[in-house]
Amino acid sequence: MTGVDHSGWADYLLGAVDDRREVAAIAAQIDGGLSIEDGYAIQAALLEKHLARGDGVAGAKLGLTSAAKQKQMGVSEPCYGWVLESSVARASGGAAVDVAVGELIHPRAEPELIFVLGEDLAGPGVTASDVLDATAAVVGGIELIDSRYEAFSFTLADVIADNTSAARMVVGADGIGPRDADLTTLGCLFEVDGQITGTATGAALLGDPAACVAMLANHLGREGQALREGWIIPAGAPCDAQRLAAGGRASARYSHLGAVAVRGV
Secondary structure, X not given: OOOOXXXXXHHHXXXXXXXXXXXXXXXXXXXXXXXXXXXXXXXXXXXHHHHHOOXXXXXXXXXXXXXXXXXXXXXXXXXXXXXXXXXEEEOOXXXXXXXXXXXXXXXXXXXXXXXXXXXXXXXXXOOHHHHHHHEEEEEEEEEEEOOOEHHXXXXXXXXXXXXXXXXXXXXXXXXXXXXXXXXXXXXXXXEEOOEXXXXXXXXXXOOOHHHHHHHHHHHHHHOOOOEOOOOEEEOOOOOOOEEOOOOOEEEEEEOOOEEEEEEEO
């Protein structure tokens, strides 16, 4: 890696979160840009700072696992990040979960397929079948992403450093066993403020959402880390993210998984 100040840039991003202000992307401020390796090193430093504040890890996540999302964000490969305990809310029944969008910079909502692990999963060599074996349930969810960068514009290395734009994660109450349905054909309809903004199936996630989770397990395995029992693993958004304002409502309806809704407050 280069002489990039990983801890300093992590402080830069954490300050943007604390102050609820957008900042210039990191890559544009470094001669020669920002490497993927340095992006992950900044992400790791950022995680350590959150943990030092008393937060915890509730799971790991994938970003940009659909062609639609990659095109929307102008990147060409997935990225990986962490789900903090403080970011997680769990739906109960059919009620919409309130999300304080005023705590965020420019929040956008997107549907998520979420794997709940029943046992540890460690790479390398993890397959989609291994993921299904290790999964206790698959549930629907909605993620609120919130890039800290100006105009929601960044390189792949930038978004990695920014923990894949993670902000809030709402986990649905209704789940199924990992082999109770074909996850590649599982349907999702996403609606924002009464308008349908996207429809997709699980196959939108690089062909197979379980294969996406396997990619994550193998990525962490190369770093000597593992996915842990009880963690939630969002596999990615099959539909484009949409802006969510105070008073707005987003809902995701899934075949087999019921519906999840959030309301901006």
